[in-house]
Amino acid sequence: MRLSKNRPRGSPVRGNAAHWCSVSAHPPIPTRVVLLTGPSGAGKSRLAARSGLPVLRLDDFYKEHDDPTLPLVAGSRDVDWDSPDSWDADVAVAAIAELCRSGRTRVPVYDISVSARVGRETFDIERTPLFIAEGIFAADIVERVRELGVLADVLCLRGRPTTTFRRRLLRDLKEGRKSVPLLLRRGWRLMRSERSVVARQAALGAHPCGKEEALGRLASAAAGRCVSRRGTRRSSAPDPV
Numbered sequence: 224m225r226l227s228k229n230r231p232r233g234s235p236v237r238g239n240a241a242h243w244c245s246v247s248a249h250p251p252i253p254t255r256v257v258l259l260t261g262p263s264g265a266g267k268s269r270l271a272a273r274s275g276l277p278v279l280r281l282d283d284f285y286k287e288h289d290d291p292t293l294p295l296v297a298g299s300r301d302v303d304w305d306s307p308d309s310w311d312a313d314v315a316v317a318a319i320a321e322l323c324r325s326g327r328t329r330v331p332v333y334d335i336s337v338s339a340r341v342g343r344e345t346f347d348i349e350r351t352p353l354f355i356a357e358g359i360f361a362a363d364i365v366e367r368v369r370e371l372g373v374l375a376d377v378l379c380l381r382g383r384p385t386t387t388f389r390r391r392l393l394r395d396l397k398e399g400r401k402s403v404p405l406l407l408r409r410g411w412r413l414m415r416s417e418r419s420v421v422a423r424q425a426a427l428g429a430h431p432c433g434k435e436e437a438l439g440r441l442a443s444a445a446a447g448r449c450v451s452r453r454g455t456r457r458s459s460a461p462d463p464v
Contacts, residue, residue, distance in 0.1 A: 254323040254352055255373050257444050259437070260361035260424050261380035262417050263305065264391025270380060270434050271357045274441045277348040279322065281358025283331050284315040288338035296412075301405060302338070307363045316367050319356055322348055323373040335400045353445050362427040369428075375444040378437045379429035384417040 257276075261267050271278040286293055286309055294308040295301065303309060314331075321328040326349060332342040348354050353375060356368075361377070368374045392406060400406070425431050432440070 255375040258361040259357040277354040279356040283333040362424040362429040365428040379424045379431045
């Protein structure tokens with residue numbers, strides 16, 4: 224049975240796309256995306272829901288359990304679901320591009336407990352000028368999304384590794400995502416590597432921050448203010464002559 228998931232469809236946020244600033248040399252595109260990443264269990268889904276923006280769940284683009292290209296954890300027979308190679312980046316980027324172009328796209332419905340796609344559905348953001356693409360691999364597509372000219376910001380939500388471990392384990396046990404032994408092995412491994420995970424995502428272009436700073440940057444993006452690659456905000460209004 225497929226686990227139920229909250230899938231936001233609309234947003235109270237509205238804005239005049241003509242006043243938004245471009246983050247590349249491409250012509251202005253009305254809709255932009257904030258990539259939200261961070262360690263598994265860091266609270267990304269909760270933060271995204273709190274923002275009120277439409278949320279594209281990047282976890283739904285995982286490969287299926289019988290895909291021969293799935294990577295394994297070194298020295299074991301466990302699939303390494305924390306490797307970007309376990310995820311279909313091409314399809315995820317295509318979905319983001321279509322959302323920014325047309326406001327809707329068809330996305331897979333993925334059931335983590337059986338590691339398989341159990342259907343497809345239409346994801347519609349209507350006329351919202353900003354949405355969030357959230358998942359542990361979001362930083363891996365930063366440059367590709369930037370090249371599309373639709374990137375508003377890239378955030379890496381971080382916290383204490385022990386807190387993340389506890390939150391992740393409770394969530395995964397409650398949702399029955401995998402077997403208990405696998406969840407414990409994975410949780411211990413991720414807790415030990417969490418700081419390096421955040422460092423890697425930062426190196427890919429994400430801005431590490433806590434939830435309050437992340438909400439502030441989301442509000443700035445929704446208001447049409449760009450954030451530079453160094454993290455300083457700048458207004459979308461033209462400079463005075």
